Amino acid sequence: MNLQKLRRLILLLSLLLLPVTLFYLSPVLIIEGAVSGIFAGSAIIFTLIFFLSLFAGRIWCGWVCPFGSLQDLSREIQGKRVTNPWINRFRYGLFVIWILMLFTLFIKAGGILSVEPFYQTTGGLSITSPQELIMYTGLALGITAIALIVGRRGMCHLFCPISVLMIVGRKIRNVIGLPALQLVANPENCISCGRCTKECSQSLDVFSMVEEKQMEQAECILCGACIDVCPRDVIRFSFGRPEKKDRRKMI
Incomplete structure (x- = not known):
């Protein structure tokens, strides 16, 4: 399943x-x-x-x-x-x-x-x-x-x-840096098929998020649809702290 x-x-x-x-x-x-x-x-x-x-x-x-x-x-x-x-x-x-x-x-x-x-x-x-x-x-x-x-x-x-x-x-979490469930991506494996964006329940431009390696988005509901549809396993769930270099963009 x-x-x-x-x-x-x-x-x-x-x-x-x-x-x-x-x-x-x-x-x-x-x-x-x-x-x-x-x-x-x-x-x-x-x-x-x-x-x-x-x-x-x-x-x-x-x-x-x-x-x-x-x-x-x-x-x-x-x-x-x-x-x-x-x-x-x-x-x-x-x-x-x-x-x-x-x-x-x-x-x-x-x-x-x-x-x-x-x-x-x-x-x-x-x-x-x-x-x-x-x-x-x-x-x-x-x-x-x-x-x-x-x-x-x-x-x-x-x-x-x-x-x-x-x-x-979620924004409070990003500010104080609490470890939490999140999406992470490996853009090097992406083949630019765009399936992640097409499938997203929240209409997010997931492909651009992967390209920029910026997966934190307020509208994301962590449904995992982008994970299931990706043919190269580019996106996955992770539990951890937000990356410091991206924290300003996350807020």
Whole structure:
């Protein structure tokens, strides 16, 4: 089983579990809990994902996120590469608004008054009523529609607060030089076939990254598609510190 078959299997299982996990991945419930000073289950998960990004970049996005699975399936219909930089920038504005609202609400509530891991769930389950099922279906269709309109992983590029959270974590890692999972390349073996760029889930110009021996990129979700598709094994995973000579470019 190559990396992509394993990855798609994990993502499919994550998607099937979404009726259980949906409320633990909701930025809206984090805001709702903050109104009453409640640190909700989704806030706990977001915090854990942030710390994960310090050592594994955006591996959550590439290997675990159920919404990523929906978007990868959409790619079979609409595989357009997303190259407009403004599409990526839009989510940063939304993220700043979300963070400011979150801090403001917690301050007004008097801080974090309680921690509720199962906030708004029923017996730990997210979807337990017809109304919640309708909401879940609408969300799934909406994410799929965005991917079909915008292109590969459209939701990740345009709206997702988790993607921004993990990008921030990765940049912190690059600044302080923590050892972490990363891609490395041996450009001497490259035959310039361009398959890595064509296959990239995040529409990155991986070929140029290999040529410049600069594999650290904020949009990379460490899915490993470029590794599997390369006929010369130019790209591989590694665990280590960012190279000092490249650290400025990584930030």
